[in-house]
Amino acid sequence: MSDPRHPPKTPRYVEIFKALRKDIAAGEFAVGALLPSEASLCARFNVSRFTVREALRRLQTDGMVSRVQGAGSRVLRDTPSGIFVQNYRSVSELTQYAAETNLDLLKVEDTILDEDVAARIGQNTGETWVLLRSLRRTPEGAPLACVESYVPHRFKDIAPDLARQSGPIYAGLAKAAGEAIDRVDQETQALPAPYQIADALGMAEGAPVLRILRRYASASGLLIASFNWHHGGDRYIHRTRIMLERE
Amino acid sequence: MSDPRHPPKTPRYVEIFKALRKDIAAGEFAVGALLPSEASLCARFNVSRFTVREALRRLQTDGMVSRVQGAGSRVLRDTPSGIFVQNYRSVSELTQYAAETNLDLLKVEDTILDEDVAARIGQNTGETWVLLRSLRRTPEGAPLACVESYVPHRFKDIAPDLARQSGPIYAGLAKAAGEAIDRVDQETQALPAPYQIADALGMAEGAPVLRILRRYASASGLLIASFNWHHGGDRYIHRTRIMLERE
DNA sequence: TCGTTCGATTTGTCCAGACAAATTTACCTT
DNA sequence: AAGGTAAATTTGTCTGGACAAATCGAACGA
Numbered sequence: 372m373s374d375p376r377h378p379p380k381t382p383r384y385v386e387i388f389k390a391l392r393k394d395i396a397a398g399e400f401a402v403g404a405l406l407p408s409e410a411s412l413c414a415r416f417n418v419s420r421f422t423v424r425e426a427l428r429r430l431q432t433d434g435m436v437s438r439v440q441g442a443g444s445r446v447l448r449d450t451p452s453g454i455f456v457q458n459y460r461s462v463s464e465l466t467q468y469a470a471e472t473n474l475d476l477l478k479v480e481d482t483i484l485d486e487d488v489a490a491r492i493g494q495n496t497g498e499t500w501v502l503l504r505s506l507r508r509t510p511e512g513a514p515l516a517c518v519e520s521y522v523p524h525r526f527k528d529i530a531p532d533l534a535r536q537s538g539p540i541y542a543g544l545a546k547a548a549g550e551a552i553d554r555v556d557q558e559t560q561a562l563p564a565p566y567q568i569a570d571a572l573g574m575a576e577g578a579p580v581l582r583i584l585r586r587y588a589s590a591s592g593l594l595i596a597s598f599n600w601h602h603g604g605d606r607y608i609h610r611t612r613i614m615l616e617r618e
Numbered sequence: 619m620s621d622p623r624h625p626p627k628t629p630r631y632v633e634i635f636k637a638l639r640k641d642i643a644a645g646e647f648a649v650g651a652l653l654p655s656e657a658s659l660c661a662r663f664n665v666s667r668f669t670v671r672e673a674l675r676r677l678q679t680d681g682m683v684s685r686v687q688g689a690g691s692r693v694l695r696d697t698p699s700g701i702f703v704q705n706y707r708s709v710s711e712l713t714q715y716a717a718e719t720n721l722d723l724l725k726v727e728d729t730i731l732d733e734d735v736a737a738r739i740g741q742n743t744g745e746t747w748v749l750l751r752s753l754r755r756t757p758e759g760a761p762l763a764c765v766e767s768y769v770p771h772r773f774k775d776i777a778p779d780l781a782r783q784s785g786p787i788y789a790g791l792a793k794a795a796g797e798a799i800d801r802v803d804q805e806t807q808a809l810p811a812p813y814q815i816a817d818a819l820g821m822a823e824g825a826p827v828l829r830i831l832r833r834y835a836s837a838s839g840l841l842i843a844s845f846n847w848h849h850g851g852d853r854y855i856h857r858t859r860i861m862l863e864r865e
Numbered sequence: 866t867c868g869t870t871c872g873a874t875t876t877g878t879c880c881a882g883a884c885a886a887a888t889t890t891a892c893c894t895t
Numbered sequence: 896a897a898g899g900t901a902a903a904t905t906t907g908t909c910t911g912g913a914c915a916a917a918t919c920g921a922a923c924g925a
Binding site: 870874883889 | 896897898899900901902903904905906907908909910911912913914915916917918919920921922923924925
């Protein structure tokens with residue numbers, strides 16, 4: 372998207388945010404200790420208070436710093452806090468989420484729909500689809516979720532775009548649905564974790580997980596079905612199977 | 619905590635945030651439409667751009683508005699977006715969370731520890747504790763979680779304070795632990811939902827849920843054990859059983 | 866010893882302005 | 896009609912300043 376010869380300039384407050392995060396991780400500012408005051412950080416980085424506060428706000432959002440009026444900013448953790456698990460209730464939400472995060476492509480491969488999945492989402496068993504496995508990150512690089520997307524094989528040539536951008540296909544979907552799509556039903560099952568899921572979540576194979584199937588529909592029929600696998604811990608898998616109706 | 623004769627002044631940007639949210643909910647600004655530009659909002663509310671941007675930032679955080687440089691602010695939803703589910707990995711995090719949210723007391727009653735719970739958290743079966751059921755909300759009023767806290771009976775007289783403030787007891791705990799506490803272990807079980815949980819979550823009794831037990835310990839021994847019940851949907855129950863070591 | 870008062874420190878709120886960067890619109894050219 | 900360019904619009908980044916509100920600690924007094 373952005374011209375590699377003119378890499379996007381990172382804002383000053385992001386640099387400061389990263390510098391402070393690095394200092395915290397390195398033990399420069401210990402957990403439980405106070406950070407330097409905003410004023411002294413202004414002096415150290417030679418920026419205005421606005422810029423420092425914007426950086427501190429990010430540390431706070433990541434759960435690494437607590438800020439109390441009159442008392443200062445205290446280091447809570449030396450790594451970003453637990454992963455947020457959010458449920459998306461409309462394509463708009465999913466689009467927004469995609470627009471605000473990054474996606475690193477881990478794997479692209481052909482796959483054959485198994486019986487269970489095909490039956491649940493109304494496709495034919497044995498169809499060849501494309502599997503994209505990627506890692507979704509915040510703009511700051513913190514891992515958010517492992518995403519496995521199934522795309523009809525005819526869209527295979529746009530896979531690299533999907534990997535780099537990920538926004539367009541959701542945006543296209545949203546536009547195709549005229550934003551008039553919403554969840555119609557949801558189904559939860561408690562299952563022992565399949566080995567792929569267990570591996571991605573870093574848990575023992577067969578440990579209990581929940582699998583939630585959601586079907587989103589528009590006036591013209593089924594548009595998206597997504598599987599979310601998760602346990603109660605810190606990590607989370609969001610498996611999205613994307614289906615496009617013929618236009 | 620705050621003198622009722624001098625109610626805490628709400629910041630201007632919160633008022634503007636609420637006003638805009640109300641307008642959106644009322645259909646004044648339709649989903650999919652553009653909001654007025656920051657400049658015109660400044661004129662309408664007679665405030666600086668900083669204040670308007672702070673209000674818009676909140677709308678964005680709630681998932682109601684998308685903001686794109688050069689293109690304007692667009693309404694994504696007319697209600698706040700899905701509930702966040704976050705896992706707390708230290709008392710500090712829980713304290714931070716408690717400090718940033720409000721708690722409405724729904725119920726206070728004596729209760730007797732059942733065998734299962736008592737065994738897991740290392741207390742005696744049959745002990746009488748106090749059960750507080752409350753609803754945790756964001757500062758803006760959006761429901762976050764249903765919380766059931768078990769408190770030793772000798773703390774019953776501070777229950778009203780717990781209900782209104784909720785911060786102090788967590789803060790006290792954190793201070794007692796010298797901030798040097800962290801999670802030591804976690805255990806997940808898949809269970810059919812007990813009727814109280816099913817009722818609170820609005821699901822069928824016996825539907826699959828996960829129950830996660832976390833034990834937090836300090837150098838001086840067990841301090842907190844918490845049960846989190848949840849399914850994969852939008853709602854979430856955080857049951858915290860609080861135990862205080864003799865000081 | 867305990868509680869109070871007061872001042873210093875620190876973050877929260879808010880203003881007015883400036884320029885950058887991205888998008889949209891209008892217009893012009895072909 | 897199509898495409899490309901420039902201007903207008905809109906949000907992003909950032910400065911410098913001001914005062915308010917909350918906290919903390921030291922000095923003080925009962």
